[in-house]
Amino acid sequence: MTANTTRDWVNPVTCPFCGDELASPGAGFVDHIHDNDDCQDGFDHWRENIAGDLAGEWAG
Ligand SMILES: [Zn+2]
Structure with a gap:
């Protein structure tokens, strides 16, 4: 995954929909x-x- 589609993401290590912690920003999401x-x-x-x-x- 080389494209950066998360530059405007407020908090990339948590899911903005359920608040769960993600394994990693981007790919984890x-x-x-x-x-x-x-x-x-x-x-x-x-x-x-x-x-x-x-x-x-x-x-994307
Ligand atoms: Zn979620």
């Missing part, structure tokens, strides 16, 4: 949302909002 449907859902909505606000800046 991806693993986390894969294991947590609620967080995956929250992330999908968050990403849609970001994509709508910053169309073109999201390179």
